[in-house]
Amino acid sequence: MILFDNVSYSAGGMRIINGVSFEIKRGDFTALIGANGAGKSTLARLCIGLLKPVSGTVRAGGFDTASVRTSRIAKFAGFLFQDPDRQICKNSVRDEIRFSLECVMEDRDEIEMRCERAISEFSLDGEREPFSMSRGERQRLVLASILAAEPELLILDEPTTGLDYRECMHIMDCISEINRKGATVLMISHDMEIVQDFAKDVMVLNDGVLLAHGSTKEIIRERELLARASLLPPQITDLALVLGEGYESAVTVEDMVSAVREKSGNPR
Secondary structure: EEEEEEEEEOOOOOOEEEEEEEEEOOOEEEEOOOOOOOOOOHHHHHHHHOOOOEEEEEEOOEEEEOOOOOHHHHOHHHHEOOOOHHHHHOOOOHHHHHHHHHHOOOOHHHHHHHHHHHHHHHHOOOOOOOOOOHHHHHHHHHHHHHOOOOOOOEEEEOOOOOHHHHHHHHHHHHHHHHHHOOEEEEEEEEHHHHHHHHHHEEEEOOEEEEEEEEEHHHHOOOHHHHHHHHOOOOOHHHHHHHHHHOOOOOHHHHHHHHHHHHOOOOOO
């Protein structure tokens, strides 16, 4: 679904992405992690042609992003910016979601059906003026607008920033559901617990260089690798690494409880 072949990108005389190659297959749920300034948002924009590489090739859904209009990629791809306000342009929640759907389809009945379903699923007030809402609510609105179109490819730049725990879990459950239905997800996140709980694979970016790409369970246990990217493992994983033998497989609170019970000889 996404293919980078020795991709580099520069801006303002600075190399931001440097010789990156990877493939994300259809149906994958991949997290992109790295410190601030690592180039994560730039890489995400390269994925769908919002930026063009200075060298190398980027393909999204089989299309070379350097030679096809971004509007063509937008027919099957949804992109959530880190700042939701950059994607809101209408005066009501209903009009915002409807407009998003009108950009990718023409069937009026289908548009209205999907619009009302999105309002319901995300617990939104269709008549509300977007900028009278909290940042978390605006984040939910933008994501509802994107998911209503059921994109094949979903790219998310910090989708849980500014959300409380309940809102965070609701949004991540919605993202997981569309992934279970077959959509490919690339998610930038600084929240290692979210990465651990939801992503199947992880890419680690540092100063524009891809350090690693592998299964989440393997990557989050590589303390030295994460340190090179100025990252820390999730707390449960970090504790498991400290405790050592018998705890190595613990990646959730439930795993840790089970491991403690087993080590203590009390399985219940």
